[in-house]
Amino acid sequence: MKSEIRDVDDVRIIELSGKITIGTGDVKMRELVDRSLEDGQKKILIDLAGVSAIDSSGIGEMVACYTTVTKRGGQLKLLRLSPKINDILHVTQLITVFDVLDNVQEGLAAFK
Amino acid sequence: MPVNPSRHAHLVLSSRFENIEIAERSLVDLCGQAGFSGDDCYWLVTALREAAANAIRHGNRQDPEKSVLIDLRIHDGEVLIRVEDEGEGFDIDAIPDPTEPDYLLRPSGRGIFYMRQFMTGVTFSRSPGGGTVVEMTRRLEPETRSSGNEE
Numbered sequence: 001m002k003s004e005i006r007d008v009d010d011v012r013i014i015e016l017s018g019k020i021t022i023g024t025g026d027v028k029m030r031e032l033v034d035r036s037l038e039d040g041q042k043k044i045l046i047d048l049a050g051v052s053a054i055d056s057s058g059i060g061e062m063v064a065c066y067t068t069v070t071k072r073g074g075q076l077k078l079l080r081l082s083p084k085i086n087d088i089l090h091v092t093q094l095i096t097v098f099d100v101l102d103n104v105q106e107g108l109a110a111f112k
Numbered sequence: 113m114p115v116n117p118s119r120h121a122h123l124v125l126s127s128r129f130e131n132i133e134i135a136e137r138s139l140v141d142l143c144g145q146a147g148f149s150g151d152d153c154y155w156l157v158t159a160l161r162e163a164a165a166n167a168i169r170h171g172n173r174q175d176p177e178k179s180v181l182i183d184l185r186i187h188d189g190e191v192l193i194r195v196e197d198e199g200e201g202f203d204i205d206a207i208p209d210p211t212e213p214d215y216l217l218r219p220s221g222r223g224i225f226y227m228r229q230f231m232t233g234v235t236f237s238r239s240p241g242g243g244t245v246v247e248m249t250r251r252l253e254p255e256t257r258s259s260g261n262e263e
Binding site for chain 2: 021022023024053055056057059060061063064066067084091092093094096097
């Protein structure tokens with residue numbers, strides 16, 4: 001999995017690409033979110049446009065990140081799901097948990 | 113050129129997560145050789161990865177001395193995936209539904225749910241040695257055959 005981080009105003013955008021799967025991508029995603037919180041960034045937008053696959057460990061880490069950020073008074077939202085990642089969020093019913101935005105502008109506005 | 117619909121692969125992998133990539137590549141290759149690709153292949157891979165990850169993490173407890181045995185078969189448009197570990201087995205009835213409200217925000221416990229969602233048949237049994245055997249089936253639809261391999 002590859003990642004890029006950028007800050008727009010007070011929102012941390014984490015762009016992920018590749019696979020978020022057991023043993024590699026799942027751990028890295030957690031580290032990126034933890035680092036954002038350490039940097040004082042509590043508004044986090046995870047851009048999944050480049051993610052080709054996410055297994056149950058990746059989904060589990062995403063849920064854990066969501067819980068951690070929420071407990072610390074922050075917000076974690078998802079941006080630009082591929083159709084297959086969207087399917088997975090629907091079958092796991094996690095689509096009811098996460099705010100999902102279609103583009104960066106919508107994503108940034110969702111934190112206002 | 114006619115497509116030969118019967119394909120088979122057998123893998124013996126040490127219990128390392130990186131070996132899941134080998135299993136994935138084998139299944140993708142097998143699907144391609146049998147003339148299938150597309151969404152069905154994607155969901156097959158997703159289910160295989162879950163079964164292999166469970167065998168490595170929960171079955172063999174990431175002991176690299178223990179093996180994960182994987183059989184992949186495609187015959188007449190049906191895929192059979194069999195994954196066996198050398199662990200101590202588990203009680204399938206003790207695994208809660210991860211979509212229940214009490215379990216929705218749990219960070220783990222979705223692997224078997226994934227398998228059942230993306231395959232048409234999933235059964236669990238014990239091997240003679242006491243480990244877990246997962247057998248999963250899914251029929252591939254003709255329209256998901258890759259165009260280059262069609263007759």
